Amino acid sequence: MSEILIRNATIAAMDAAHGARPFTGDILIDGATIKAIGPALAAAPDARIIEGRGKLVMPGLVNAHTHSSETFFRGRYERMPLEIWLLYAYPLLMNDPVGERLLYLRSLLLAMESLRTGVTTFCDDFFDPPRHDLDRLSTVFRAYDDAGIRANVSSAAMNVHTLDALPFAREVMPAELQALLDFGPPMTAAAYIDYCKSAFSSLHGRAGRLNFMIAPSAPQRCSADLMAACMDLAVDRHVPFHTHILETKTQAVTGHELHGKSLIAYMHDLGLLRRNTTIAHSVWVSDEDMRLMGEAGVSVAHNAVSNLKLGAGIAPVRRLLDAGVTLGLGTDGVSSNDTSRIFDVMRVAGLVHSVAGPDYRKWVTADEILAMATIGGARTAMLEHVTGSLEPGKAADLLILDLRNYPFMPLNDVAKHLVYSENGSSIETVMVAGRIVMQDGRLTTVDEQAILDEIAECVPAHLAEHAELERRNAVFEPVMAEIHRRATAKDIGINRYQGSTV
Secondary structure, eight states: OOOOOEEEEOOOOOOTTTTTOOOEEEEETTTTEEEESSSSOOOOTTTTEEEEETTEEOOOEEEEOOOOOGGGTTTHHHHHHHHHHHHHHHSSOOOOOHHHHHHHHHHHHHHHHHTTTTTTEEEEEEOOSSSSSHHHHHHHHHHHHHTTOOOEEEOBBSSGGGGSSSHHHHHHOHHHHHHHHOSSSOOHHHHHHHHHHHHHTTTTTTTTTEOBBBBOOTTTTTTTHHHHHHHHHHHHTTTOEEEEEOOOOHHHHHHHHHSSSHHHHHHHHHOOOTTTTEEEOOOOOOOOHHHHHHHHHHHHOOOHHHHTTTTTTOHHHHHHHTTTTTTEOOOGGGGGTSSHHHHHHHHHHHHTTTOSSSOOSSOOHHHHHHHHHIIIIHHHOOOTSSSSOOTSSBBEEEEEESSSSSGSSSSSSSHIIIIOOOOOOEEEEEEEEEEEEETTTTSSSSSSHHHHHHHHHHHHHHHHHHHHHHHHHGGHHHHHHHHHHHHOOOSOOOHHHHHHHH
């Protein structure tokens, strides 16, 4: 691969020296990596020259938390808190897993939309019941390889019965409904670790940009020995221990009901708050929780849009940052967000934290939001040495945006334009590991129209099957609604306003 020289561009490097402050210069790319950044760089005679005048070059965005398993459920649900929504998006009573071709298309569609809207890296915690299957995991890897995106991938692990992972469930759910939920013997820690080791051996590091991460679903859904084994392996392989903690008030109540303490304190007591720990959500955390998280160096994937749509609350982002917690931004799954656009999450996160308290000096800034979407997200994925900023030696994962477009006209402050004005419409070029994967509004790695046509043709039959599954699972909705009601009414020392402050 010959060199690429982007010259005379406005650069928002997001590195330690510049942060979001733009400067004018050149970027020299050699193969998959950035070779140099500076003024008037020299390139090889056969280098490809990209004129950067009037363009903004920035790191590719990082989606710190998503679920490709939801991609076909875009625009399907609303007005449902998480515990009810899960009944339909992740049904208790299940059909057979989606077929291999649909699994491939589902994953590819997420990657395609992500690249189109500036996401060059995402962390996909996909759900693939009823068991973990290496061939199916390989199908997801193949889709991301074909698209050309960078990804951490895992299938969520859980081995605690649903009724034992929710407060009040055993007393609220009638016996005849409980009898329907016979899932067989739970997965053992040893079995899941064997699966993970096989994934590391056969898939981890594929194409130099696709990695396997370890994803115990949540501390209330996993046994202590499973989580401990997961952490040991995550530390050994230098990958994230990617989990969900305290997304909803119900989950906040769960910790106190099951363990007499918050789920963060429970994780701390088990030695599971580490640099490798990446927590999706972290909405219902106390000051003591945040202190423990900051001291341990954990990361949080902040899913501002999803948390609003599911009525979960607003994560206390300012207090998390002040406690020393690393923040990234996630879309969560397309079903609880309806897009995979991190630009949308940036705008919502930039706005929503201004309403939770009158001290405007503590409102989150555009520079901070942009850092969460780039280098902060890379840290949550344990990829900060690879991506998230434009620096010599790092991967050439970058976006080129047209500054002569409505979101930047007239140009005042690059970070504020990116957070509050841009929606991805100004992106001209997307590059991952030095490869141009989108140019002039067209993906270069796949036949985009053919894929969309195939999805339009074959997915309606799958959705019809899913609609029948929804009807079967609707019998549990009154139970979940009562659990949600009881949890919402319970006093745990963190009221909804406090849990939502910044």
